[in-house]
Amino acid sequence: MAMLEVKDINVYYGAIHAIKGVSFEVNEGEIVTLIGANGAGKSTILKTVSGLLHSRTGSIAFQGENIAGMAPHKLVGKGLAQVPEGRAVFLRMTVEENLEMGAYTRPNSELAPHLDRVFEQFPRLKERRKQVAGTLSGGEQQMLAMGRALMSSPKLMMLDEPSMGLAPILVDQIFGIIQTLHQSGTTILLVEQNAQMALGVADRGYVLETGKLVSSGTGTELLKDESVKKAYLGG
Amino acid sequence: MNQRKAVLPMSARYLINAALCLALILGLKGLSASGLLSDYFTKILILVGINIILAVSLNVATGYLGQLPLGHAGFMAVGAYTGGIFLKSVNAAAMSGAPLVLTIAAAILLSGAVAALFGVIIGVPALRLKGDYLAIITLGFGEIIRVVITNIDSVLGFDFTYGASGLKRIPKFTGALNVFLCVVMTCLVIHMVMKSRHGRSILSIRENEIAAESCGVNTTFYKVMAFTMSAFFAGVAGCLYAGNLGSLQPGGFGFMKSIEILVMVVLGGMGSMLGSVVSATVLTILPEALRSFDRYRMVVYSAALILMMIFKPSGLFGDYDFSLSRILEKLGVGKKPAGKEDAR
Numbered sequence: 121m122a123m124l125e126v127k128d129i130n131v132y133y134g135a136i137h138a139i140k141g142v143s144f145e146v147n148e149g150e151i152v153t154l155i156g157a158n159g160a161g162k163s164t165i166l167k168t169v170s171g172l173l174h175s176r177t178g179s180i181a182f183q184g185e186n187i188a189g190m191a192p193h194k195l196v197g198k199g200l201a202q203v204p205e206g207r208a209v210f211l212r213m214t215v216e217e218n219l220e221m222g223a224y225t226r227p228n229s230e231l232a233p234h235l236d237r238v239f240e241q242f243p244r245l246k247e248r249r250k251q252v253a254g255t256l257s258g259g260e261q262q263m264l265a266m267g268r269a270l271m272s273s274p275k276l277m278m279l280d281e282p283s284m285g286l287a288p289i290l291v292d293q294i295f296g297i298i299q300t301l302h303q304s305g306t307t308i309l310l311v312e313q314n315a316q317m318a319l320g321v322a323d324r325g326y327v328l329e330t331g332k333l334v335s336s337g338t339g340t341e342l343l344k345d346e347s348v349k350k351a352y353l354g355g
Numbered sequence: 356m357n358q359r360k361a362v363l364p365m366s367a368r369y370l371i372n373a374a375l376c377l378a379l380i381l382g383l384k385g386l387s388a389s390g391l392l393s394d395y396f397t398k399i400l401i402l403v404g405i406n407i408i409l410a411v412s413l414n415v416a417t418g419y420l421g422q423l424p425l426g427h428a429g430f431m432a433v434g435a436y437t438g439g440i441f442l443k444s445v446n447a448a449a450m451s452g453a454p455l456v457l458t459i460a461a462a463i464l465l466s467g468a469v470a471a472l473f474g475v476i477i478g479v480p481a482l483r484l485k486g487d488y489l490a491i492i493t494l495g496f497g498e499i500i501r502v503v504i505t506n507i508d509s510v511l512g513f514d515f516t517y518g519a520s521g522l523k524r525i526p527k528f529t530g531a532l533n534v535f536l537c538v539v540m541t542c543l544v545i546h547m548v549m550k551s552r553h554g555r556s557i558l559s560i561r562e563n564e565i566a567a568e569s570c571g572v573n574t575t576f577y578k579v580m581a582f583t584m585s586a587f588f589a590g591v592a593g594c595l596y597a598g599n600l601g602s603l604q605p606g607g608f609g610f611m612k613s614i615e616i617l618v619m620v621v622l623g624g625m626g627s628m629l630g631s632v633v634s635a636t637v638l639t640i641l642p643e644a645l646r647s648f649d650r651y652r653m654v655v656y657s658a659a660l661i662l663m664m665i666f667k668p669s670g671l672f673g674d675y676d677f678s679l680s681r682i683l684e685k686l687g688v689g690k691k692p693a694g695k696e697d698a699r
């Protein structure tokens with residue numbers, strides 16, 4: 121049984137049919153990536169899985185439990201964490217307070233060990249723990265958003281375009297962290313426009329075009345696929 | 356959740372706060388007993404207190420939650436009429452078996468509760484939607500309440516709000532002392548809620564609603580909770596207002612009153628309780644001190660707001676708040692933890 125099993129979801133924004141019958145799955149221990157151009161529907165899919173949007177059809181199962189229609193704040197407690205698009209951090213809270221918010225659903229006794237683990241993963245955040253998040257650079261804010269999601273010790277972490285708007289060197293760093301997280305046992309669903317990087321780290325990938333999945337395969341297969349090369353890897 | 360190391364133990368800080376309040380109460384009593392506190396001055400103190408409660412409570416919804424309610428006077432009206440009608444009927448029924456203090460406390464709590472109920476009724480539909488619907492809906496609510504009060508003078512043959520002619524002969528129970536107690540209770544309750552896990556949840560929604568939700572915060576619940584708390588204390592202020600004037604006119608709770616309270620919060624600094632207290636005090640005393648200038652009050656308000664927006668958009672105090680332990684720390688009472696803060 122897959123950890124996350126999305127079957128035939130159809131999502132609308134009013135009259136706009138944004139996601140048209142998409143199905144995919146993420147197995148335990150995998151990094152799975154959903155790639156697609158701007159506006160393909162990647163964020164819409166993630167928001168539907170995390171309960172911010174609802175599908176009219178189909179089902180979404182997390183560890184065998186149907187989570188479609190469940191309120192987003194309940195999913196965190198079940199082990200499903202989301203790093204929203206665009207570095208959604210609490211700007212006027214300190215780094216440490218941001219991370220504490222990540223452990224919102226956990227008992228207070230777990231706070232210290234989780235904080236230690238995140239600081240180990242992100243030494244930069246430790247240096248800036250008393251600093252207000254609004255004064256961090258873009259890359260640091262992205263790390264903070266990831267660290268915050270880690271604080272809930274998720275079984276599945278969903279990342280929405282973590283490389284967006286970052287300098288190439290920071291993109292490398294972020295992907296390095298994603299691989300480290302994966303090695304330490306977190307299952308990852310990664311949504312990206314940067315197909316080259318995403319397919320490089322992913323076990324499997326799905327290609328999304330205007331709300332429909334057009335192909336899928338292992339990371340290496342997709343990297344070699346002619347149509348993917350044309351559309352996303354610059355020939 | 357707050358990891359900030361307390362310089363003084365919690366109990367010591369509560370003791371100091373309680374002692375300060377007691378000193379103020381005794382001071383007030385002494386002043387009024389010695390006749391130094393004129394009736395006029397007492398009246399102004401009462402007005403200041405009521406406005407502080409209004410501003411501090413509105414600050415919960417605007418400063419802490421980040422919404423823009425435009426009908427705070429509506430909740431005040433609900434509280435005022437609830438308290439007024441309750442006290443009148445208790446008086447009429449001559450149920451003076453209960454001690455007066457209890458009756459007053461009951462009136463104040465009931466006023467708050469009814470206002471809070473309205474808060475829930477308006478908050479649930481308005482706050483479930485993402486976006487700025489609350490401003491419009493509360494704006495409508497404030498006006499509707501006023502019109503309703505004006506028009507339902509009696510219900511099933513019983514006199515109710517007395518409509519446009521006004522609710523008269525309400526027992527005038529409001530004095531400097533009970534207003535002061537209500538101010539202290541309001542600030543204390545709001546302060547404690549905001550320092551708790553619930554407060555952190557409310558602030559996280561203001562900072563980033565999607566991120567709050569993805570951390571597991573039940574955003575709808577906390578939005579409604581903060582809004583309801585804001586309405587509750589507006590109701591309390593309304594009850595004190597009714598007991599101060601002894602008569603109520605629906606016209607006193609219009610849109611301008613809501614704006615007046617909002618101006619206090621914005622000038623003081625959204626999200627700063629200290630700011631709300633100071634600016635409510637100044638904006639109440641100023642027109643009294645300069646009587647002739649009263650008719651220009653709205654002009655001065657607008658001018659002050661515009662100047663503030665230009666020169667200090669975050670208000671007088673930004674979101675800075677008064678902290679007793681911080682001051683004690685500066686004075687050197689209670690040693691700061693040695694070296695860098697909590698070494699983990």
Ligand SMILES: Nc1ncnc2c1ncn2[C@@H]1O[C@H](COP(=O)(O)OP(=O)(O)O)[C@@H](O)[C@H]1O
Pocket residue numbers: 133136138156157158159160161162163164165
């Ligand atoms: N709030 C919205 N209202 C209407 N349409 C939207 C909304 N959000 C996204 N869309 C549309 O849905 C489609 C998918 O958007 P999105 O999931 O954000 O794409 P991606 O994340 O892949 O860039 C786009 O065509 C976009 O215009």
Ligand SMILES: [Mg+2]
Pocket residue numbers: 162163164205281
């Ligand atoms: Mg997107």
